[in-house]
Amino acid sequence: MYNDIDEKVIIDRDCEATLIPFGNKITLKKGEEGHIxxxxxxxxxxxxxxxxVRIEGKDADIIGKIPEIQPWMEQKNTDGRVNEKAVWDAMRTCYDPExxxxxxxxxxxxxxxxxxxxDGGSFIEIKMTLTAPGCGMGDMIASEVKQKVAGVHGTSDVRVELVWDPPWDRSMITESAKLQLGML
Incomplete structure (x- = not known):
């Protein structure tokens, strides 16, 4: 999907979006122009x-895109319980929009x-933080983690808790992510 960056788009229908970095909901109007x-x-x-603004994948059609199929949703354990790798794979599809x-x-x-x-399902409890406590997108990011993990086969319930201890800092970023961000 990296080839979509800076692609000009025209909104195909009215649609709700999330204003970054505040997290407020706004309505995009049909015919408005922007770029990815x-x-x-x-x-x-x-x-x-x-x-x-952030557009949910379910609304990808408003910019002429097709929602992605997520392979982690199909990963199963033989006993029907949740596959831990699939949970982590699901979380790896969640991004801060900035x-x-x-x-x-x-x-x-x-x-x-x-x-x-x-009942044969799995309860998943996730503790996560944000890069900054005042991040207006925090609830949206946590909600996306919850929604995607809930879609993993065998999941019966998910709880995501935002925590602030220990405080996040740049040392928590993986080496590959630091390389991607130009920090190495």
Whole structure:
């Protein structure tokens, strides 16, 4: 999807989007023009009206895109319980709309505990943080993590908790992400 960067787009229908970095909902109007600044994890960040906005993958059609199929949704364990690799793969499709690195490689996921419930499913409890406590996109990022992990086969319930201890810092970013961000 990297080839979509800076692609000019015209909004095909009215659609709700999220204003970055504040997290407010706005309505994009049919016919408005913008350009893609980030296309990762199935969602799109677009510069439009002088602002960055995030469009959910389910609304990709408004800019002429087809929603991505996520292979992690099909990964199964033979006992029907959640596949831990699939949970981590799902979280790796979640991005801060301003940073082209997933939340796992940014070091935002502090823990992911999986417990089996009596009904044969799995309860997943995730503790994560943000790059800054005042981030207006925090609820949206946590919600995306919850929604994508809930889509993993065998998941019965997901809880995502934003935590601030320990405070996030750049040392938590993986080496590959640092390389991608030009920090090495």
């Amino acid at each position: 600044t980030q296309a990762l994890g199935g969602s799109y960040t677009i510069m439009i009206r002088g602002n960055l 940073i082209p690195v997933n939340v796992v490689d940014l070091g935002l996921i502090y823990s992911c505990d999986i417990s089996n419930d009596e």
